[in-house]
Amino acid sequence: MSWSARLAELGIDLPAVATPVAAYVPAVRTGRYVYTSGQLPFVAGELAATGKVGAEVSPEEAKRHARTATLNGLAAVDSVVGIDAVVRVVKVVGFVASGEGFGGQPAVINGASELLGEVFGDAGAHARSAVGVAELPLGAPVEVELVVEVS
Template sequence: MSVYDKLKQLGITLPPVATPAAAYVPFVRTGNLVFISGHTAKRDGKPWVGQLGKTMTTEEGKTAARSVAIDLMGTLHAAVGDLNNVRRIVKVMSLVNSSPDFTEHHLVTNGASELLGQLFGDRGAHARSAFGVAQIPTGSCVEIELIAEVG
């Protein structure tokens, strides 16, 4: 089953590439690697504002991370033209806007990692880092960047 069939099965429509909010580009391809710039969580087209451990639960954060992964797939599609050409999701780095005592950053980030696994199967298994941070641009609750290998 193609990645696009899986997206359709999950009821996911890929968004267009967002216009960068500062002095950077949405992605850079060098050789067989594509580096996708950090994407922040959005809900209804606006920043998904919140702080894990203070104003948001782990489950809400996981849902936000999944939404970021969908946006990342839209950008990756724009970068490579066909998601079926993705050989491997290599690395995910997740920043979680969290209170000092919040310790479930890894569970929040699973929202993105699990979707990548659903879409790409074994090719979606990736190395990962998940960090708690004091703030993310626009007050967003989660920001995620991604590295993919393409054919």
């Protein structure tokens, strides 16, 4: 089954590629890899939430926003090579704007990892970092980067 067929089976439509908020491109291919820029949880061109996780944004909400940011990352990959060219997900880096004392970054970034597992199965298993930060662009609660191997 192709990845695009798997997305359809899951009822997932990739969004339009998020417009960059600064001087960069959403994704770049080099050799057999596509690297995405950090993706925020934009929905229809609007940031889905702002605030720090563990303060203004609950961990459960942030996990959903990490999933949304990952869908934006997949859209960026699709725009460069087509989603069906993905061989495997290699690395996920997730940043979580964290309120004081919040240490649940790995659970938040599971929103990204679980989506990639749903879509790509074993090819979605990846290395990962989940990092707490003081601030993210535009006040976003999460940001996700992907590295994928392509054919």
